[in-house]
Amino acid sequence: MTDLTSKINDFVWENINEEQVHGTKDPFWESLLNAGTELWLDTGDMDEAEANWSAEMSALTTNNTLLNNEIQKGAYDSFISEAKSIVNGLPADEQVKEIAFILNARHGLRLAKKFGGSVSVELHTDTAYDIEAIEYYGKRYHKICPDQFIVKVPYTAEGLLGARRLKDSGVRINFTLEFSARENVIVTRVARPDYLNVFLGRVGAYLINNNLGDGSGAGEMAVIASQNWVTALSAENPWQTKLIAASLRNYTQLELLAGTDVFTMPPKVAAAGRKSLSGNFTSRMHENYEVRLFESANRAHIERFWEVDDKVLKLAERLASKVPATGPELIHIAQEEGCADMFPSLTNEEKGFIASDGKIPLHSRWEKMIGEGRIAPDTLLTLAGLASFTADQEMLDQRIRSIIG
Secondary structure, three states: OHHHHHHHHHHHHOOOOOOOOOOOOOHHHHHHHHOOOEEEEOOOOHHHHHHHOOOOEEEEEOOHHHHHHHHOOOOOHHHHHHHHHHHOOOOHHHHHHHHHHHHHHHHHHHHHHHHOOEEEEEOOHHHOOOHHHHHHHHHHHHHHOOOOEEEEEEOOHHHHHHHHHHHHOOOOEEEEOOOOHHHHHHHHHHOOOOEEEEEHHHHHHHHHHOOOEOOOOHHHHHHHHHHHHHHHHHHOOOOOOEEEEEOOOOOOHHHHOOOOOEEEEOHHHHHHHHHHOOOOOOOOOOOOOOOOEOHHHOOOOHHHHOOOOHHHHHHHHHHHHOOOOOHHHHHHHHHHOOOHHHOOOOOHHHHHHHHHHOOOOOHHHHHHHHHOOOOOHHHHHHHHHHHHHHHHHHHHHHHHHHHHO
16 A cells, blocks of 8 residues: 555645745734734635635635535546546545545645645545544645645544544644534543634524524634633643634624634635724633523523533543543543533434434434433534535545546
8 A cells, every 4th residue: 555655645746836825914814813813714715715815814724515515616527537547456435535535635735835824634534433544544644745734633532532643643633523612621631633623603503593592602602611721721731732713604703703723714704804894803712702592492501512511621631641542432431421422322313313404403303312411512513513524525425436437
């Protein structure tokens, strides 16, 4: 496989000739940068990124959904055909997985060279519960572009352990699909990533879609609580972890969450903020935003998004003091520490419900389990996010199959 890996690396780099974009300085974005927030664009679309790129921006991030959007446009069809000749000695399923890796790396490189910043690249969703695969593909991404690639690893028990291995090997990590402060306490202590996330837009959407609240304040509170915990924990460590406020849905969040370590901004949100806001940013990391909940949320445990209790802190310390060897071992420890709702055991039927619900789970379906402490809203959103990425990954894989035959 070593010779094949070398050929793939050469193929990914072949004829990369993007003309670099040099963004101009903008006092609007400079003010936000001065408030303490790094600025990343959340897109794989070259034209959208170029239209919004500024000198103050330092990175771009892609994911399975965004990459799939680009691949489905057809621009990489001939490239996929060429990649077939590189991997044709592998079994059919492995060919698809390797070409998906090649596409992620190729598109990431194009973004890196065009914009000159870091680029977060995503693992295939088949690796989410496989520590060895996470480590294997993460190291391969790093070898292709060690100075600019940041490897995204999803929140699973195996993801925590695979990310820790990669981090210990010198690979930069963007740990993804978190929705709460308590998840990020575990991630900070166990995986030790360079970056981690709160996908705050979906927190508000969970309340609105399930008639639990009007959506205001909840995502923002999850970000602020996460930021304060991550900052405090990082201050005790020889490594630094930074929080990303991800999945921004509204340009007003640029002001409401100024001072967060990093924003990943969809181009439309960035453009709307640039057009509509004053640009006088100050850190809001000590705000206490009101979360307006309805009576129906009484037993929904919405506080899980921003509260971190002693059980979670004890679990984090236990896992950090002796990192488990396997995902099942980590899950067993979580159950022993009273945190079973963070790593639930689901039946095949329940996994099917997660996939069918889409990005925002149907609360009424899970209400009894939530009340019994067997699952929680933040965990539901994490599982739903991974299921959504898996569906988009399958669409991308299917296009590969249709081209290579």
